[in-house]
Every structure is written in structure tokens, then in C-alpha cells.
Amino acid sequence: MHHLIDHWIRPELRALSAYQVADARGLIKLDAMENPYGWPEGMKQEWAALLSQVAINRYPDPQATQLQGPLRAAMGIADDMGLLLGNGSDEIIQMLCLALAGPGRTLLSVEPGFVMYRLIASFCGLRYCGVPLNPEDFSLDLPTLLQTLEQEQPALVFLAYPNNPTGNLFDEQALLEIIQAAPGLVVIDEAYAPFTDASFMARLGQFDNLLVMRTLSKMGLAGLRLGLLAGPRPWLEQLDKVRMPYNINSLTQASAAFALRHIQVLEQQTQQIRRDRALLLGQLQVLPGLTAYASEANFILLRLPEGRASAVFAAMKQQGVLVKNLHGAHPSLRDCLRLTIGTPEENQACLRALQTALSIRVP
Numbered sequence: 448m449h450h451l452i453d454h455w456i457r458p459e460l461r462a463l464s465a466y467q468v469a470d471a472r473g474l475i476k477l478d479a480m481e482n483p484y485g486w487p488e489g490m491k492q493e494w495a496a497l498l499s500q501v502a503i504n505r506y507p508d509p510q511a512t513q514l515q516g517p518l519r520a521a522m523g524i525a526d527d528m529g530l531l532l533g534n535g536s537d538e539i540i541q542m543l544c545l546a547l548a549g550p551g552r553t554l555l556s557v558e559p560g561f562v563m564y565r566l567i568a569s570f571c572g573l574r575y576c577g578v579p580l581n582p583e584d585f586s587l588d589l590p591t592l593l594q595t596l597e598q599e600q601p602a603l604v605f606l607a608y609p610n611n612p613t614g615n616l617f618d619e620q621a622l623l624e625i626i627q628a629a630p631g632l633v634v635i636d637e638a639y640a641p642f643t644d645a646s647f648m649a650r651l652g653q654f655d656n657l658l659v660m661r662t663l664s665k666m667g668l669a670g671l672r673l674g675l676l677a678g679p680r681p682w683l684e685q686l687d688k689v690r691m692p693y694n695i696n697s698l699t700q701a702s703a704a705f706a707l708r709h710i711q712v713l714e715q716q717t718q719q720i721r722r723d724r725a726l727l728l729g730q731l732q733v734l735p736g737l738t739a740y741a742s743e744a745n746f747i748l749l750r751l752p753e754g755r756a757s758a759v760f761a762a763m764k765q766q767g768v769l770v771k772n773l774h775g776a777h778p779s780l781r782d783c784l785r786l787t788i789g790t791p792e793e794n795q796a797c798l799r800a801l802q803t804a805l806s807i808r809v810p
């Protein structure tokens with residue numbers, strides 16, 4: 448079998464390792480930027496009643512008509528802009544890559560950044576180019592970026608705003624310069640929009656090559672898998688050709704429309720998460736020997752004393768708290784862990800586990 452695999456599976460795919468998802472059973476799950484809150488009982492019952500009316504014997508509405516208006520309202524998308532929906536924004540990254548891939552075509556992003564850009568580019572047949580962020584504060588290295596844009600002429604540029612896994616916003620003027628200098632499409636990935644006031648959504652239409660991507664995942668609907676891309680209609684009409692006709696299933700369409708009718712519940716939750724982020728950041732910043740980076744997202748990046756990250760990660764897990772170990776993911780993430788903001792109780796459990804783990808010396 449292996450010789451067949453080696454012969455037929457594309458070499459760039461064989462070279463990739465699959466995206467790993469940790470087993471979180473029985474653990475406080477603070478590794479994946481999920482919203483920790485559920486819905487009030489009455490709201491759940493109303494939702495269940497609604498789902499029982501969905502005609503699952505029928506194909507979904509290919510345009511997800513009932514979602515278009517509510518999404519535009521919730522995300523502040525102008526009427527003259529187009530809107531494309533994806534089965535998570537991961538699928539939108541894939542649609543963009545499929546539409547723009549070709550011999551000699553490049554996707555450019557920054558590192559450390561969101562790993563799916565590199566992964567999806569690679570299996571769609573786009574060369575990937577990652578420009579390092581400034582290691583001290585994870586800001587954009589604008590001169591190097593401009594030079595690389597010039598050299599590589601990338602078809603596609605992805606920038607997460609705020610960035611994952613560093614949590615910071617890039618300088619707005621620097622992003623504007625990049626958009627103007629880029630020869631191809633620039634996609635601003637605003638997955639963490641619920642946790643910041645900054646956005647490029649209102650700038651759509653000011654540039655021929657700017658698109659903005661969002662998702663419902665981080666605002667509390669990760670299980671539904673719904674992402675969206677907004678921008679000038681001529682671009683989205685082309686991208687729509689690589690979209691599978693029924694990519695947004697009926698249960699997701701009905702559930703997301705329902706959730707958007709109760710958006711104040713989700714907004715209260717994200718406001719709570721923002722307050723708890725400030726609280727946890729303050730508590731982390733007074734711990735000796737470590738750096739907690741300020742964040743505009745629903746997670747905090749933490750740098751531990753040298754050589755301790757993997758042992759601390761394991762010790763926290765032993766105490767029932769699962770976070771993300773980023774040590775080894777990128778040179779500038781040495782000794783780093785990423786903690787998702789949970790409920791106040793989960794955050795305090797996380798803090799206690801971290802403190803306990805830090806006082807356990809590595810043998």
C-alpha cells in the first residue's frame with residue numbers, strides 16, 4: 448500500500464502533518480478560543496423547537512437567504528458589498544486558495560500567525576511565504592514586508608487582526624500601506640472582532656484588493672461552523688464558483704439565524720470575556736519571572752521562564768486545565784503558552800494551576 452501512497456498522494460501533501468486537536472475530555476478546556484458560556488434554558492428550548500421544524504429531507508438553501516440580512520446587520524457590512532459564507536472561515540481560506548492557486552503563485556502571511564494559512568496554501572498548491580513579526584512585541588516589520596511584497600508578488604496576503612496566537616492588533620497605518628503595496632488580494636481576518644473595537648470592515652470599497660473575513664466561532668458558535676467573507680461583489684462572484692453549493696447546512700442556517708435574533712445574549716458573553724481578560728491579565732502580570740502579553744482577543748499569550756513551558760503545560764494538564772503549548776511552534780514563541788479566557792471560575796482554576804506548576808521545578 449505504501450508504494451501506492453507514495454506514488455499517488457501529492458508530495459506537498461505527504462510532507463504536511465495533519466492539524467492536531469488535543470483530547471480535552473475531563474479537562475477545563477482553555478486551548479481553542481471557545482466561548483465558555485451556554486444559553487439560558489428558555490432560549491435553548493425555543494431553539495430546539497425551531498430545529499424540529501427544519502426540513503432535513505431537503506437540501507439547504509444554497510444562498511442561506513435567511514442569514515444574509517442578520518449577518519450584514521450584526522457585522523456592519525454595507526449594502527453595496529458582497530457576502531460569501533463558508534463552513535467556518537477555514538473553508539473560506541480554502542476557497543480563496545483554490546481560486547488563486549497556480550504555478551508560481553504565493554500566499555504571504557506573517558509569523559507567528561494562524562497556522563491554517565500555511566497548511567491550506569500548501570495543499571491547494573500555493574507557495575507559502577511567512578514574514579517574521581518583530582520578536583520583541585509581535586508588531587509588523589513593515590520594511591521587510593514591503594520588500595517581500597515587491598519580491599514575491601503574492602497572489603494573496605492574509606493578516607489576522609487581532610493576530611493569533613499573539614493577541615495584538617497590528618498598526619493600522621502599516622496595514623493600509625500593505626494593502627496599497629500588495630499586487631494581489633489582501634484579506635484581513637477578523638476572527639477576534641468580538642473582543643476588540645478595531646476593524647477594517649468600514650474600509651471595504653476604499654481599495655480594489657481588500658476583503659474582510661469574520662467567523663461566528665469565537666463569539667460563541669464554534670460548533671455551527673459559519674464564517675463569512677465581505678468585500679467588493681466582483682471578487683466574491685468569482686470566489687463563489689469554488690464554493691460547494693450546499694456548504695452551509697440547514698441546521699446551521701436555522702441556528703445561526705436564531706442566535707443572531709438573540710445577539711444581545713452573545714454580546715453580553717463577549718463583554719464578560721473582555722472584562723475577565725483584563726482581570727486575568729492583571730493577575731498574570733504580577734507573577735514573577737513571566738511575561739503576559741496584552742491582548743485584544745479572547746486569549747492571553749504567556750512567556751514562561753526559560754525552558755519551563757512544556758513541563759508547566761503538562762503540570763497544568765495534570766491539574767485538569769488544558770491550555771495550548773506553543774513552545775516549539777515558532778522560534779519567537781519559545782517558552783510560550785496560550786490561555787483562552789474562560790468563565791471567572793475557569794480562569795481562577797487556570798491561574799492556580801499555573802502558579803502550582805511554576806513552583807514545581809523541572810527535575
Ligand SMILES: *Cc1c(COP(=O)(O)O)cnc(C)c1O
Nearest residue numbers: 535536537561607611638662664
Ligand atoms: C479560529 C480562527 C479562524 C477559524 O475560524 P473558523 O471560522 O472556526 O474556521 C480563522 N482565523 C483565525 C485567525 C482564527 O484564530
